[in-house]
Amino acid sequence: MTQSTGIRRARPMLRLLDAFSCIGGAARGYQLAGFHVTGVDIEAQPDYCGDVFHRGDAIEFIRAHGHEFDFIHASPPCQGEGAPTKGTNAARNRRIGRHHPRLIAPTRAALDASGRPYVMENVAGSEVRKDLRLCGEQFGLGVLMHRYFELGGWHTTQPQHPAHRGRVRGWRHGQYFDGPYVAAYGNGGGKATVDEIRQAKGIDWSTDHFRLREALPPAYTHWVATAFLTSVQEVAA
Numbered sequence: 001m002t003q004s005t006g007i008r009r010a011r012p013m014l015r016l017l018d019a020f021s022c023i024g025g026a027a028r029g030y031q032l033a034g035f036h037v038t039g040v041d042i043e044a045q046p047d048y049c050g051d052v053f054h055r056g057d058a059i060e061f062i063r064a065h066g067h068e069f070d071f072i073h074a075s076p077p078c079q080g081e082g083a084p085t086k087g088t089n090a091a092r093n094r095r096i097g098r099h100h101p102r103l104i105a106p107t108r109a110a111l112d113a114s115g116r117p118y119v120m121e122n123v124a125g126s127e128v129r130k131d132l133r134l135c136g137e138q139f140g141l142g143v144l145m146h147r148y149f150e151l152g153g154w155h156t157t158q159p160q161h162p163a164h165r166g167r168v169r170g171w172r173h174g175q176y177f178d179g180p181y182v183a184a185y186g187n188g189g190g191k192a193t194v195d196e197i198r199q200a201k202g203i204d205w206s207t208d209h210f211r212l213r214e215a216l217p218p219a220y221t222h223w224v225a226t227a228f229l230t231s232v233q234e235v236a237a
Protein backbone atom coordinates (compact mmCIF):
# COMPACT_ATOMS: atom_id res chain seq x y z
CA MET A 1 0.00 0.00 0.00
CA THR A 2 1.31 3.44 -0.86
CA GLN A 3 1.38 5.77 2.11
CA SER A 4 0.31 9.34 1.62
CA THR A 5 3.01 11.86 2.49
CA GLY A 6 0.42 14.57 2.85
CA ILE A 7 2.19 16.48 0.07
CA ARG A 8 0.06 17.18 -3.00
CA ARG A 9 2.16 17.04 -6.14
CA ALA A 10 1.51 19.92 -8.48
CA ARG A 11 0.31 18.73 -11.88
CA PRO A 12 3.13 19.37 -14.40
CA MET A 13 2.41 22.43 -16.52
CA LEU A 14 1.55 21.72 -20.12
CA ARG A 15 4.11 23.16 -22.53
CA LEU A 16 3.04 25.34 -25.42
CA LEU A 17 5.26 26.26 -28.38
CA ASP A 18 4.37 29.78 -29.58
CA ALA A 19 5.75 29.88 -33.14
CA PHE A 20 6.06 33.34 -34.81
CA SER A 21 5.57 34.80 -31.33
CA CYS A 22 6.05 38.57 -31.81
CA ILE A 23 5.41 40.28 -28.42
CA GLY A 24 3.22 37.42 -27.23
CA GLY A 25 -0.41 38.46 -27.64
CA ALA A 26 -1.11 34.77 -28.21
CA ALA A 27 1.33 33.69 -25.47
CA ARG A 28 -0.50 35.59 -22.75
CA GLY A 29 -3.81 33.81 -23.43
CA TYR A 30 -2.12 30.41 -23.08
CA GLN A 31 -0.37 31.52 -19.89
CA LEU A 32 -3.69 32.59 -18.42
CA ALA A 33 -5.01 29.09 -19.19
CA GLY A 34 -2.07 27.56 -17.27
CA PHE A 35 0.46 26.72 -20.02
CA HIS A 36 4.23 27.21 -19.81
CA VAL A 37 4.99 29.12 -23.02
CA THR A 38 8.10 28.99 -25.23
CA GLY A 39 8.20 31.60 -28.00
CA VAL A 40 10.16 31.65 -31.27
CA ASP A 41 10.55 34.63 -33.58
CA ILE A 42 13.00 35.56 -36.31
CA GLU A 43 13.37 39.03 -34.78
CA ALA A 44 14.46 40.01 -31.29
CA GLN A 45 11.35 40.55 -29.18
CA PRO A 46 12.40 42.48 -26.05
CA ASP A 47 8.76 42.85 -24.99
CA TYR A 48 7.94 39.13 -25.26
CA CYS A 49 5.74 38.09 -22.34
CA GLY A 50 6.11 34.28 -22.60
CA ASP A 51 8.24 32.18 -20.23
CA VAL A 52 11.14 31.37 -22.61
CA PHE A 53 12.18 32.99 -25.91
CA HIS A 54 14.33 31.68 -28.78
CA ARG A 55 15.32 33.89 -31.67
CA GLY A 56 15.32 31.95 -34.93
CA ASP A 57 13.31 30.49 -37.75
CA ALA A 58 10.02 29.14 -36.44
CA ILE A 59 9.64 26.41 -39.07
CA GLU A 60 13.10 25.04 -38.35
CA PHE A 61 12.33 25.19 -34.62
CA ILE A 62 9.07 23.28 -35.05
CA ARG A 63 10.91 20.65 -37.13
CA ALA A 64 13.63 20.25 -34.48
CA HIS A 65 11.62 20.64 -31.25
CA GLY A 66 7.89 20.61 -32.00
CA HIS A 67 7.52 17.03 -30.74
CA GLU A 68 8.70 18.15 -27.25
CA PHE A 69 5.57 20.27 -26.67
CA ASP A 70 2.02 19.40 -25.62
CA PHE A 71 0.40 21.90 -28.00
CA ILE A 72 1.69 24.22 -30.73
CA HIS A 73 0.35 27.62 -31.75
CA ALA A 74 1.60 29.13 -35.04
CA SER A 75 0.93 32.65 -36.35
CA PRO A 76 2.89 32.88 -39.62
CA PRO A 77 3.07 36.48 -40.89
CA CYS A 78 0.02 37.53 -42.86
CA GLN A 79 1.65 40.20 -45.09
CA GLY A 80 1.84 37.78 -48.02
CA GLU A 81 -1.53 36.22 -47.29
CA GLY A 82 -4.57 38.45 -46.84
CA ALA A 83 -6.87 39.50 -49.66
CA PRO A 84 -5.86 43.22 -49.47
CA THR A 85 -2.19 42.29 -49.74
CA LYS A 86 -2.82 40.26 -52.86
CA GLY A 87 -4.24 43.31 -54.68
CA THR A 88 -2.97 46.90 -54.59
CA ASN A 89 -0.51 46.29 -51.76
CA ALA A 90 0.97 43.29 -53.54
CA ALA A 91 1.56 45.39 -56.66
CA ARG A 92 3.19 48.12 -54.52
CA ASN A 93 5.36 45.55 -52.75
CA ARG A 94 6.55 44.20 -56.11
CA ARG A 95 7.32 47.76 -57.26
CA ILE A 96 9.48 48.56 -54.22
CA GLY A 97 11.07 45.11 -54.22
CA ARG A 98 9.55 44.00 -50.91
CA HIS A 99 9.00 40.28 -50.79
CA HIS A 100 6.87 38.44 -48.23
CA PRO A 101 7.41 34.68 -48.29
CA ARG A 102 4.31 32.50 -48.12
CA LEU A 103 4.90 30.47 -44.97
CA ILE A 104 1.59 28.73 -44.33
CA ALA A 105 2.20 25.55 -46.35
CA PRO A 106 5.72 24.89 -44.96
CA THR A 107 4.50 25.70 -41.44
CA ARG A 108 1.65 23.20 -41.84
CA ALA A 109 4.09 20.54 -43.08
CA ALA A 110 6.33 21.08 -40.03
CA LEU A 111 3.34 21.02 -37.66
CA ASP A 112 2.01 17.79 -39.16
CA ALA A 113 5.48 16.21 -38.95
CA SER A 114 5.71 17.09 -35.23
CA GLY A 115 2.84 14.69 -34.45
CA ARG A 116 1.54 17.16 -31.84
CA PRO A 117 -1.88 18.87 -31.74
CA TYR A 118 -1.74 22.40 -33.08
CA VAL A 119 -3.55 25.53 -34.13
CA MET A 120 -2.40 27.77 -37.00
CA GLU A 121 -3.92 31.26 -37.12
CA ASN A 122 -4.23 33.74 -39.95
CA VAL A 123 -6.36 36.29 -41.80
CA ALA A 124 -9.26 36.01 -44.23
CA GLY A 125 -7.94 35.33 -47.72
CA SER A 126 -5.04 33.22 -46.41
CA GLU A 127 -4.57 29.52 -47.05
CA VAL A 128 -5.31 28.40 -43.47
CA ARG A 129 -8.27 26.04 -43.20
CA LYS A 130 -11.13 27.94 -41.61
CA ASP A 131 -12.00 25.44 -38.84
CA LEU A 132 -12.69 28.27 -36.40
CA ARG A 133 -13.28 32.00 -36.66
CA LEU A 134 -12.95 34.36 -33.70
CA CYS A 135 -14.06 37.99 -33.50
CA GLY A 136 -13.26 40.61 -30.84
CA GLU A 137 -16.94 41.22 -30.20
CA GLN A 138 -17.21 37.66 -28.88
CA PHE A 139 -15.08 38.88 -25.95
CA GLY A 140 -16.47 42.42 -25.69
CA LEU A 141 -13.20 43.87 -27.05
CA GLY A 142 -12.65 47.19 -28.82
CA VAL A 143 -11.34 45.52 -32.00
CA LEU A 144 -13.12 43.26 -34.48
CA MET A 145 -9.97 41.57 -35.85
CA HIS A 146 -11.54 38.48 -37.42
CA ARG A 147 -9.02 35.65 -37.31
CA TYR A 148 -9.18 32.11 -38.66
CA PHE A 149 -7.75 29.02 -37.03
CA GLU A 150 -6.77 25.70 -38.58
CA LEU A 151 -6.90 22.90 -36.01
CA GLY A 152 -4.56 19.91 -36.28
CA GLY A 153 -5.22 16.72 -34.31
CA TRP A 154 -8.11 18.03 -32.22
CA HIS A 155 -11.57 19.54 -32.68
CA THR A 156 -13.87 22.09 -31.16
CA THR A 157 -17.17 23.72 -32.07
CA GLN A 158 -17.39 27.06 -33.83
CA PRO A 159 -18.89 29.61 -31.39
CA GLN A 160 -21.70 31.82 -32.62
CA HIS A 161 -20.51 34.98 -34.36
CA PRO A 162 -22.09 37.87 -32.42
CA ALA A 163 -23.64 40.89 -34.14
CA HIS A 164 -21.23 43.84 -34.24
CA ARG A 165 -22.25 46.82 -32.08
CA GLY A 166 -21.34 49.37 -34.74
CA ARG A 167 -18.54 50.46 -37.06
CA VAL A 168 -14.76 50.62 -36.87
CA ARG A 169 -14.06 54.30 -36.20
CA GLY A 170 -11.82 56.35 -38.50
CA TRP A 171 -11.62 58.13 -41.83
CA ARG A 172 -12.65 56.41 -45.04
CA HIS A 173 -12.78 58.21 -48.38
CA GLY A 174 -12.81 61.64 -46.71
CA GLN A 175 -15.59 60.81 -44.25
CA TYR A 176 -15.17 60.16 -40.51
CA PHE A 177 -17.14 57.24 -39.07
CA ASP A 178 -17.55 56.83 -35.33
CA GLY A 179 -18.00 53.46 -33.68
CA PRO A 180 -17.08 51.18 -30.77
CA TYR A 181 -14.08 49.53 -32.49
CA VAL A 182 -10.61 50.92 -33.27
CA ALA A 183 -8.68 50.36 -36.51
CA ALA A 184 -5.68 48.45 -35.14
CA TYR A 185 -3.78 48.40 -38.45
CA GLY A 186 -1.77 50.93 -40.46
CA ASN A 187 -1.06 54.54 -39.55
CA GLY A 188 -2.96 57.81 -39.93
CA GLY A 189 -6.58 58.32 -40.99
CA GLY A 190 -7.84 57.94 -37.42
CA LYS A 191 -6.02 54.61 -36.96
CA ALA A 192 -5.61 53.50 -33.36
CA THR A 193 -2.88 54.91 -31.10
CA VAL A 194 -0.69 52.79 -28.82
CA ASP A 195 -3.00 53.42 -25.85
CA GLU A 196 -6.12 52.65 -27.87
CA ILE A 197 -4.71 49.33 -29.12
CA ARG A 198 -3.53 48.31 -25.65
CA GLN A 199 -6.97 49.03 -24.26
CA ALA A 200 -8.87 47.48 -27.18
CA LYS A 201 -6.88 44.22 -27.27
CA GLY A 202 -6.20 43.84 -23.55
CA ILE A 203 -2.38 44.07 -23.87
CA ASP A 204 -0.61 46.05 -21.12
CA TRP A 205 3.05 44.97 -21.43
CA SER A 206 4.22 46.66 -24.65
CA THR A 207 4.17 50.13 -26.19
CA ASP A 208 5.53 49.03 -29.57
CA HIS A 209 2.94 50.38 -32.02
CA PHE A 210 3.87 48.11 -34.93
CA ARG A 211 3.95 44.93 -32.87
CA LEU A 212 0.84 45.84 -30.89
CA ARG A 213 -0.96 45.96 -34.23
CA GLU A 214 0.31 42.48 -35.14
CA ALA A 215 -0.51 40.88 -31.80
CA LEU A 216 -3.57 38.73 -31.18
CA PRO A 217 -5.81 39.73 -28.30
CA PRO A 218 -4.96 37.30 -25.45
CA ALA A 219 -8.70 36.60 -25.09
CA TYR A 220 -8.59 34.68 -28.40
CA THR A 221 -5.92 32.22 -27.33
CA HIS A 222 -7.35 31.90 -23.84
CA TRP A 223 -10.52 30.71 -25.58
CA VAL A 224 -8.54 28.35 -27.85
CA ALA A 225 -6.53 26.97 -24.90
CA THR A 226 -9.68 26.32 -22.88
CA ALA A 227 -11.36 24.61 -25.85
CA PHE A 228 -8.23 22.47 -26.39
CA LEU A 229 -8.04 21.42 -22.72
CA THR A 230 -11.75 20.56 -22.77
CA SER A 231 -11.28 18.42 -25.88
CA VAL A 232 -8.38 16.57 -24.25
CA GLN A 233 -10.50 15.86 -21.16
CA GLU A 234 -13.37 14.62 -23.32
CA VAL A 235 -11.09 12.23 -25.21
CA ALA A 236 -9.63 10.94 -21.89
CA ALA A 237 -13.09 10.42 -20.26
Ligand SMILES: C[S@@+](CC[C@H](N)C(=O)[O-])C[C@H]1O[C@@H](n2cnc3c(N)ncnc32)[C@H](O)[C@@H]1O
Binds near residue numbers: 020021027040059214
Ligand atom coordinates in the same frame (compact mmCIF):
# COMPACT_ATOMS: atom_id res chain seq x y z
C1 LIG B 1 1.55 38.19 -37.03
S1 LIG B 1 3.01 38.29 -36.08
C2 LIG B 1 2.61 37.14 -34.78
C3 LIG B 1 1.76 37.74 -33.69
C4 LIG B 1 1.73 36.92 -32.42
N1 LIG B 1 1.03 35.66 -32.59
C5 LIG B 1 1.08 37.67 -31.27
O1 LIG B 1 -0.07 37.35 -30.93
O2 LIG B 1 1.71 38.59 -30.70
C6 LIG B 1 4.15 37.37 -37.06
C7 LIG B 1 5.57 37.29 -36.49
O3 LIG B 1 6.30 36.35 -37.28
C8 LIG B 1 7.66 36.71 -37.24
N2 LIG B 1 8.35 35.98 -38.33
C9 LIG B 1 8.34 36.20 -39.65
N3 LIG B 1 9.01 35.24 -40.31
C10 LIG B 1 9.46 34.36 -39.35
C11 LIG B 1 10.19 33.15 -39.39
N4 LIG B 1 10.61 32.60 -40.53
N5 LIG B 1 10.44 32.51 -38.21
C12 LIG B 1 10.04 33.05 -37.04
N6 LIG B 1 9.34 34.20 -36.95
C13 LIG B 1 9.05 34.84 -38.09
C14 LIG B 1 7.64 38.22 -37.36
O4 LIG B 1 8.84 38.77 -36.84
C15 LIG B 1 6.39 38.56 -36.50
O5 LIG B 1 6.77 38.88 -35.19
